[in-house]
Amino acid sequence: MKRLLILACLAALPMLAAPQQFQLNLDSVAAKSSEHVDVSLNKATLQFAAKFLDADDADDAKVKKLIEGIEGIYVRHYKFKAAGTWTQADLEPVRTQLQGPGWSKIVGATSSEDGGSTEVWLHIAGAKNIGVAILAAEANSVTVVNIAGDIDLESLAKLGGHFGVPKVKPGDKPKKEE
Amino acid sequence: MDWLEDELRKALAREDPPEGFAERVLARSARERSGGARRWLAAAAMVVVAAGAAGAWREHQGYQAKQEMMLALRLASAPIDRVQSEIRGISQ
Numbered sequence: 642m643k644r645l646l647i648l649a650c651l652a653a654l655p656m657l658a659a660p661q662q663f664q665l666n667l668d669s670v671a672a673k674s675s676e677h678v679d680v681s682l683n684k685a686t687l688q689f690a691a692k693f694l695d696a697d698d699a700d701d702a703k704v705k706k707l708i709e710g711i712e713g714i715y716v717r718h719y720k721f722k723a724a725g726t727w728t729q730a731d732l733e734p735v736r737t738q739l740q741g742p743g744w745s746k747i748v749g750a751t752s753s754e755d756g757g758s759t760e761v762w763l764h765i766a767g768a769k770n771i772g773v774a775i776l777a778a779e780a781n782s783v784t785v786v787n788i789a790g791d792i793d794l795e796s797l798a799k800l801g802g803h804f805g806v807p808k809v810k811p812g813d814k815p816k817k818e819e
Numbered sequence: 820m821d822w823l824e825d826e827l828r829k830a831l832a833r834e835d836p837p838e839g840f841a842e843r844v845l846a847r848s849a850r851e852r853s854g855g856a857r858r859w860l861a862a863a864a865m866v867v868v869a870a871g872a873a874g875a876w877r878e879h880q881g882y883q884a885k886q887e888m889m890l891a892l893r894l895a896s897a898p899i900d901r902v903q904s905e906i907r908g909i910s911q
Contacts, residue, residue, distance in 0.1 A: 680891040682884070690884035704892065714891040750902050759898045777898035786895040798903050800896040 661764040661772025662789040663738040665717050670731045670783055674719035683713045684790075703796065710791035717785045724780035732776060735785055739774055756780060761794070 671677055682690070687708050694701035721727060739746075739762050748761040757779040764772030773794065775786040 678890065678894065680887050680894075682888055682891060686884050687888060689881060690888040693878075693881040693885040704889070707892070708888070714888070714895065716891045716894050718894050748902050748906075750905055752905075759902045761899060761902065773895075775895055775898050777901075784894055784898060786891075786898075788895060794899055797892070797896050798899040800892055800900075 661743065661787075662713060662715065663735065663772075663774065663787055665715055665785055665787060666734045667717050667719070667731065667783075667785060670719050670727050671717075673721060673726045673731070674783075675722045676720045678716065678718040680714065680716040682715075684711070687711060687714065703800070707793065707796050707800070711788060712790035713788070715787040715789075717783075719783045721781050721783075727778075727783055729778075732778065732783070732785070735774070735776065744772070744774070 691705055691708060694705050696702060696705075719727070738744075743764045743766065744762050745765070746760055746762050748759065750760075751758040758777075760774075760776040762774035762776075763770055764774075770791050772790070773786070773788040773792055775784070775788075777784040777786075
């Protein structure tokens with residue numbers, strides 16, 4: 642019996658260290674949105690895309706390094722014509738999955754001015770980060786990101802200001818997307 | 820055995836080909852040669868075009884994948900950058 646238990650634990654180890662991907666079941670949000678962006682890139686596609694990065698370009702080189710440990714990026718971004726179209730309940734299917742073992746919320750920020758909120762969740766196995774979840778919600782938009790694999794969040798944040806991403810200065814109010 | 824010799828002689832007797840036979844044979848051979856070359860050229864051209872199209876399609880797919888990757892990273896980085904900036908703003 643003890644042997645069986647040890648074997649079961651050993652068999653479960655790779656699953657624990659496996660890149661953490663969750664279901665982006667946001668059909669109710671999608672149904673209410675006026676436009677949405679849906680990006681799902683697995684490791685093979687990321688590696689293929691990386692071949693088209695310019696090694697001589699500093700930004701491209703940063704991206705190449707950043708995606709080295711990533712097994713997949715899955716993004717859902719929804720925009721709404723009017724505020725209040727979506728509710729927190731619409732995000733429950735994702736939040737429920739993040740309540741599962743291994744996931745922990747490292748940042749939760751809510752703006753008292755516009756009610757926008759951002760949550761960053763990590764799935765850590767041992768000393769390794771194997772999954773990231775980002776939930777960014779504003780009155781007129783919702784963004785849910787799942788990065789499976791190891792990614793350096795500091796480097797990811799530094800991509801802000803590149804590729805047309807406006808760099809937010811400390812003290813700036815988060816801008817609402819039109 | 821005379822009748823046999825006679826028959827053989829008749830059968831193996833040298834006979835001139837019909838009028839224009841050599842020209843017709845040469846013309847047909849040339850036609851077939853040039854037709855074959857044309858077919859090979861067409862096949863080679865098709866292979867080159869197909870390879871070029873496949874390369875262009877692959878490149879198009881690659882740039883599309885790159886654009887999607889950049890978009891995904893952009894959408895992922897924006898909230899993290901914003902949170903970091905807010906935290907920095909609070910701590911200052």
